[in-house]
Amino acid sequence: MDTLLTEDQLDHFRTRAAEIPHPRELVIDVLRAIQGNRGWVPDEGVELAGEILGLSPLQVEEVATFYDKIFRLPVGKRVIHLCDSICCWSRGAEDLYNYLQEKLGIAPGETTVDGVFTLLPTCCLGACGEAPAMMIGLTTYGHLTRERVDEILEMERASAS
Amino acid sequence: MNDTPQVLFKNRRPGETAFLKEYGKTGGYEGLRKAVKMSPAEVRETVKASGLRGRGGAGFSTGLKWSFFPADKPGEKYLVCNADEMEPGTFKDRELLLADPHQLVEGMIVASYALQTQVSYIFIRYAYEQCARNLERAIAEAKEAGFLGKDILGTGFSCDMYVHRSAGRYICGEETALLNALEGLRANPRSKPPFPAVRGLFGQPTTVNNVETLANIQHIVAHGPDWFRGLARTKEGAGTKLYGLSGHLNRTPCLELPIGTTLREIVEEHGGGVWKGRKMKACLPGGASTPYLSAEHLDVPLDFEPVEQAGSRFGTAGVTVFDQTTCMVEATLNLNNFFARESCGWCTPCRDGLPFVSWLLQKIERGEGTMEDIGTLQDQLRNITGTTFCALAQGAVGPIESLLRLFMDEVVDHIKRGRCPLKTG
Numbered sequence: 001m002d003t004l005l006t007e008d009q010l011d012h013f014r015t016r017a018a019e020i021p022h023p024r025e026l027v028i029d030v031l032r033a034i035q036g037n038r039g040w041v042p043d044e045g046v047e048l049a050g051e052i053l054g055l056s057p058l059q060v061e062e063v064a065t066f067y068d069k070i071f072r073l074p075v076g077k078r079v080i081h082l083c084d085s086i087c088c089w090s091r092g093a094e095d096l097y098n099y100l101q102e103k104l105g106i107a108p109g110e111t112t113v114d115g116v117f118t119l120l121p122t123c124c125l126g127a128c129g130e131a132p133a134m135m136i137g138l139t140t141y142g143h144l145t146r147e148r149v150d151e152i153l154e155m156e157r158a159s160a161s
Numbered sequence: 162m163n164d165t166p167q168v169l170f171k172n173r174r175p176g177e178t179a180f181l182k183e184y185g186k187t188g189g190y191e192g193l194r195k196a197v198k199m200s201p202a203e204v205r206e207t208v209k210a211s212g213l214r215g216r217g218g219a220g221f222s223t224g225l226k227w228s229f230f231p232a233d234k235p236g237e238k239y240l241v242c243n244a245d246e247m248e249p250g251t252f253k254d255r256e257l258l259l260a261d262p263h264q265l266v267e268g269m270i271v272a273s274y275a276l277q278t279q280v281s282y283i284f285i286r287y288a289y290e291q292c293a294r295n296l297e298r299a300i301a302e303a304k305e306a307g308f309l310g311k312d313i314l315g316t317g318f319s320c321d322m323y324v325h326r327s328a329g330r331y332i333c334g335e336e337t338a339l340l341n342a343l344e345g346l347r348a349n350p351r352s353k354p355p356f357p358a359v360r361g362l363f364g365q366p367t368t369v370n371n372v373e374t375l376a377n378i379q380h381i382v383a384h385g386p387d388w389f390r391g392l393a394r395t396k397e398g399a400g401t402k403l404y405g406l407s408g409h410l411n412r413t414p415c416l417e418l419p420i421g422t423t424l425r426e427i428v429e430e431h432g433g434g435v436w437k438g439r440k441m442k443a444c445l446p447g448g449a450s451t452p453y454l455s456a457e458h459l460d461v462p463l464d465f466e467p468v469e470q471a472g473s474r475f476g477t478a479g480v481t482v483f484d485q486t487t488c489m490v491e492a493t494l495n496l497n498n499f500f501a502r503e504s505c506g507w508c509t510p511c512r513d514g515l516p517f518v519s520w521l522l523q524k525i526e527r528g529e530g531t532m533e534d535i536g537t538l539q540d541q542l543r544n545i546t547g548t549t550f551c552a553l554a555q556g557a558v559g560p561i562e563s564l565l566r567l568f569m570d571e572v573v574d575h576i577k578r579g580r581c582p583l584k585t586g
Binding site: 021022024025026027028029031032053062063066067068069070084085086087089090091122123124125126127128129130131135138140 | 246247248249250251252254255256286287288289290325326327328329330331342343344345346347348363405406407408409413414415445449479481483487492495496498499502503505
């Protein structure tokens with residue numbers, strides 16, 4: 001999809017921005033909606049968010065670049081966030097991190113040649129009782145083993161194509 | 162396995178979420194019905210008398226915090242729920258919201274009434290999308306039933322509730338950084354004073370409370386402060402607590418237990434013992450920013466004062482256990498890397514100091530450290546402590562300070578042997 005925001009989304013955000021006293025509070029919602037459509041937030045997305053909310057592109061940019069779940073560069077269709085915090089670390093996350101790099105043939109921060117997966121570290125996902133855990137899109141997967149990672153990648157790859 | 166009173170988890174069923182129908186069956190919204198028959202000041206007094214302490218990590222008295230709030234002054238005021246749970250080892254709020262989102266919604270309505278706030282926000286982290294959806298459904302159900310919105314239960318009191326989704330950063334859980342994030346600004350902490358109770362969200366008086374704190378409010382009102390105090394196992398303690406177990410245990414559930422349950426009971430009974438038949442070497446009793454406890458502390462009741470007396474902090478009661486094979490230098494390096502990466506960069510000691518600490522710990526872990534590095538590490542801890550806007554760096558220092566206090570022999574061993582003594586090969 002090459003639209004930044006659908007007509008419905010545009011209407012919704014313009015209406016909300018006019019209704020509320022501090023439209024700036026919607027900036028993450030707008031950026032997340034753009035990212036939901038495009039997979040990431042291009043410069044035009046930053047400009048559009050600014051236009052809707054009455055902000056300069058710089059004011060949007062300084063927020064967008066603060067968060068690790070807003071992507072200002074193109075990413076794969078599925079972003080793998082593997083938790084490297086203490087609980088996952090204690091239960092073998094490092095081994096899985098090496099395994100994922102090996103299996104996908106990429107280093108952290110890179111995207112696979114077929115454009116399907118991007119691999120990123122993340123801090124705690126709040127799945128400490130199911131450690132080690134990772135998040136792909138908005139889905140959290142826990143109790144990971146090498147075998148389980150294989151199954152999940154296969155499933156995610158199939159749904160991405 | 163768990164026959165202690167269940168207050169917050171009473172509607173919890175594996176793989177299911179309780180919504181209004183189930184919530185109503187177990188006394189849901191009775192606390193609100195009772196609260197609106199009291200004056201807001203009476204509700205605040207009841208919470209103060211209950212001894213409830215904030216469940217987000219700092220443990221400040223909720224009633225005392227509320228007493229600083231200008232509830233009786235007219236004008237716009239806000240209640241904000243902090244659902245930015247991102248402290249490693251802490252997953253209690255997620256479990257609560259997955260199981261029973263009305264616990265939070267009702268608690269927030271009662272708190273809004275007590276504080277006379279007109280608008281409340283739930284600031285929720287990026288990774289908790291299912292929790293956010295559960296809350297949106299619970300809010301819609303509460304509105305439909307007349308518990309939320311205009312003229313609640315015919316009392317003339319009105320309040321609205323919104324879910325605000327974030328985009329991932331640990332610092333957003335810091336009270337004032339959260340307010341900036343909610344306003345659509347970069348999530349840097351604010352200088353205090355003025356405190357949020359005076360000037361908070363959009364410049365108006367604001368109270369920020371944790372999910373678990375707010376979820377307790379309606380129960381305190383419904384059953385009274387004495388009942389709440391009686392739930393704890395310690396004399397000073399009050400209420401139950403959601404304990405999240407993680408690390409090297411056979412079982413790693415999140416459980417509701419009386420406050421003051423001992424570390425031994427948590428490890429041996431609820432956690433099923435240390436995995437692989439090993440022994441506990443250390444644990445973080447309340448999340449990644451709390452100093453380690455060691456096997457000597459197994460009989461410490463997990464409540465605010467006893468844990469503090471043992472040299473750590475109760476924090477969020479996210480108990481992470483490490484077995485005897487764990488290299489404590491490496492574990493501490495992992496913890497510090499987290500804080501270094503999640504520093505918002507606003508204050509120099511945090512932005513530059515934490516990466517330097519990581520560099521020193523890595524040097525020691527690799528066997529390249531010198532005895533002088535220990536002194537430099539201690540210097541750094543002193544330089545970082547108390548020199549920043551918020552408590553992130555202060556929290557990061559906790560595990561390192563306790564590494565040097567409890568496991569100095571192991572640190573020195575790394576230096577003397579020129580390698581990690583716990584790694585083979």
